[in-house]
Every structure is written in structure tokens, then in C-alpha cells.
Amino acid sequence: MEARPAVDDAALGREALSVLEANWTGAATVPAPGLYPHQWSWDSAFIAMGLARYRPDRSRAELLSLLRGQWATGMVPHIVFHTPEAYFPGPSVWRSHDHDAAPRLLTSGLTAPPLHGLALWWIYRHTGDADFVRRAYPALAAQDGYLAAARDLGGAGLAAIVHPWESGMDDSPVWDSALAALPEIRYGYRNVDLDERHPDSDHDRYVWLALRYRNAGYRAEYLRDEHPFAIEDPMFNGIWLASCQAMAELAPLAQADPAPHAERAERIRRALLDRLWDGCFYARDLRADRLIRVRTVGGFGPLLDPGLPGEHVSAIVEILESARFMGATGYPVPSCEIRATQFDRTRYWRGPSWVNTNWLLRRAAAVHDLAPLREQLTNGTLRLVRQAGFRECFDPFDGSGRGCRDFSWSAALTLDLLA
Numbered sequence: 001m002e003a004r005p006a007v008d009d010a011a012l013g014r015e016a017l018s019v020l021e022a023n024w025t026g027a028a029t030v031p032a033p034g035l036y037p038h039q040w041s042w043d044s045a046f047i048a049m050g051l052a053r054y055r056p057d058r059s060r061a062e063l064l065s066l067l068r069g070q071w072a073t074g075m076v077p078h079i080v081f082h083t084p085e086a087y088f089p090g091p092s093v094w095r096s097h098d099h100d101a102a103p104r105l106l107t108s109g110l111t112a113p114p115l116h117g118l119a120l121w122w123i124y125r126h127t128g129d130a131d132f133v134r135r136a137y138p139a140l141a142a143q144d145g146y147l148a149a150a151r152d153l154g155g156a157g158l159a160a161i162v163h164p165w166e167s168g169m170d171d172s173p174v175w176d177s178a179l180a181a182l183p184e185i186r187y188g189y190r191n192v193d194l195d196e197r198h199p200d201s202d203h204d205r206y207v208w209l210a211l212r213y214r215n216a217g218y219r220a221e222y223l224r225d226e227h228p229f230a231i232e233d234p235m236f237n238g239i240w241l242a243s244c245q246a247m248a249e250l251a252p253l254a255q256a257d258p259a260p261h262a263e264r265a266e267r268i269r270r271a272l273l274d275r276l277w278d279g280c281f282y283a284r285d286l287r288a289d290r291l292i293r294v295r296t297v298g299g300f301g302p303l304l305d306p307g308l309p310g311e312h313v314s315a316i317v318e319i320l321e322s323a324r325f326m327g328a329t330g331y332p333v334p335s336c337e338i339r340a341t342q343f344d345r346t347r348y349w350r351g352p353s354w355v356n357t358n359w360l361l362r363r364a365a366a367v368h369d370l371a372p373l374r375e376q377l378t379n380g381t382l383r384l385v386r387q388a389g390f391r392e393c394f395d396p397f398d399g400s401g402r403g404c405r406d407f408s409w410s411a412a413l414t415l416d417l418l419a
Ligand code: 9WN
Pocket: 031, 036, 040, 041, 042, 043, 165, 167, 168, 169, 170, 197
């Protein structure tokens, strides 16, 4: 385990700001230099929230820059390519320019967890900038409209993800069974970028799924009738619900009606409880028509909802604090239940702890007035970055850093944890 010299809060905050400065390209903040050289959707929302108190100008610029990549359908893409830097899968895979709905900037054709309504609310809360709300609100209302119109593949009010990349938790064991049900694909090449990032993952199937959707013209009808991967994920939908609630609060500032946002949030809550709850929240595979009974950090997403009934809050918090998650490791919060056969402390979303999910759970603890849990998440996460730096993720047992260094959301959310 790497030893870092002890840093006090002020020095840690300065380090975080300098990482974010170095990762700013002039147009957007890249998640990490080299490995992720473009703008990623939910990364940008986390970065904007982390910067809201310290650099409100940059925080607003980050969100607006991402929204420049929004499609006319309302879809906010998971990657926006501001520069020609090499990355796989890059623009030649997505071919966004073949589509009238795509913006002038090159983008991917998939989306990502819709955290941006919450980010706008967060920026408003820390800056009081109502003009900015008026400016960004229509784009975020359109994003909600896209999810409701094109992604409610189960017909009950939840948005389905159509690719593991859309979850933000690409190699989570939750997707294993749905990927295994796809035909065996052998493109006969190895992609160096992907192999380096996730050496053991099923990249041929990832690429195959993306190409199928692209070749179908990114059409909503194709997703509904033919696409073989469609999953209702509790984290994606818990985040969406939180953003809908945020939009309901912001709507009056934009002279808009809050009711549709509030109604959508209620519908998501009902559907989460009806369709994904069985003692805890699981993802639902719409193609296999069954719950995917693997417990991961994604199952805690609906805790972001202040309206989640008390009995469900207690049941989830009990699991979170148990030896399955926080109770057995020295650090918050492993990305997969440590007793699961798929748990692997070394592999991205199959075990390591991440600053962004810790931060989301800390937010959830705050909305439910769970002060000791909030404090534990704050202190445990700060301990990780103090010891190992702004790494992409961390070993949940000994806190050592994994993945890349100088990772933007680890730096940005640290700023918020320090506040
Ligand atoms: C694929 C950028 C992104 C994050 C995701 C994280 C990882 C990419 C990858 O990096 O995904 O989009 O190469 O694995 O899983 O959450 O947005 O930081």
C-alpha cells in the first residue's frame, strides 16, 4: 500500500483544485488525462457539484459544455468528444454525424445516469444563480422527456439501460447474465484501450451491442422491439428520481410547472417498489423477465429519494451497514456485496470502493437524516483519498488506490466532503 505524506484539509483541497485545473481542457474537464481524454456525462455532473462552492464559473461551464452534446431527441450522450484525442470506442464507432438529431459536436450514441437535474439544483443551492437555472432548465426537461419517451421499455415508468456503459458501472456483475445470454461474438481483434482498462471483461459483446444499436439508427422502436439488452437498474432510476425532484423544485424559477416533474418522480418511486424490490432493490432484466439477484452498490440508488417509505429505508440501511457491505471492510462502500461469488476486490465495479457512489450514499444519508451514517461515509471516503490520493477507485479492505490517478470526480467530490 502506497504511503503518502500526511495532508491537512487545506492542502488536500488545494491538491483537488489543481487536479481539476490540470484536467480542464478549455472546453470541459476530462475524467483523467490519457485514459479518459474526453467529456463523460455523469463525471461532469459530479465535477460540477464538487466545484459549485469553489469555482461556480467552472461548475456552470462544465454542465453547459456537456449539454452542447445533447441530441435533438433530448438524449444526453455518455461521451462528448471535444478534441480529436484517440479513445476507443471513439467517433468512428458511434458515427453520431450520420444522424440529423445529433449536435455539431461528435458524441457517443448511448446515455448515462441522469444526474444533471440534481447537479443544476446543487449549483443553484450554492450560487443562488437563477439565470443559470433558466438557461439550463429546458435542456434537462428535454432529457427527462427523452428517457420517458424512448427508455420506458417496461412500460411502468422506469428508464431501461440498453448497454452496460449506460449504467456508469460497466463491469458490474449485475450485467453478467444478460451479456452471457447474447450470442458468442468473436471480432478476432483485441482492443488495447479496452483491454488495459478492463482486462477480463467481455469487450466483444460490449462492442457488438453498441454496433447493433448504431446500425439500427439509434431508433427508439428498435430498442423497444429488438434490442437484446434492456435492464431497469435501481441506481440509474434512483438518480433519475432525484433529478426529477430537483427539477420540480427548480421549475418555478424557470417559469415552468413543477407538477409533471413531481408526478414523474412519484411514478418512478412506485415502479421501483413494484418492480425492483424484493427485500432490497435489484435490477430487472426485461428480456429475461426476471430480477437479477446480485447485490451491488447500485441497489442503494433509490435511497436518494426522501419519499422512500421508512420500512424500505430501514431495510436497505441495515444491508448497507451489515457485513455484506460496510460492516466488514475498513472503508466505505464496496461496489459489490463482499459475500457474492462475483466479488473481486481488484476489479473496478466488482468490488472496489468509489468516491462517487460513497458521495451519493452520503447524500442519501443526509436526505433521511441519518447523521452517523453520513459522517461515517464522509470520514471513510476522506481517509481513502488522504491515504492513496485521487485514484479512480480503492481496495475496500486496505484502502490502496486502483485504476488511474488524478481522477476528476474523486478530486471534485473531495472538495464537497471537505466543506
Ligand atoms: C466507459 C469515465 C468513465 C465513467 C464510468 C467508468 C468508466 C468507461 C470505461 O469511466 O467507464 O464509459 O472505459 O470503463 O466505469 O463510470 O463514467 O470516468
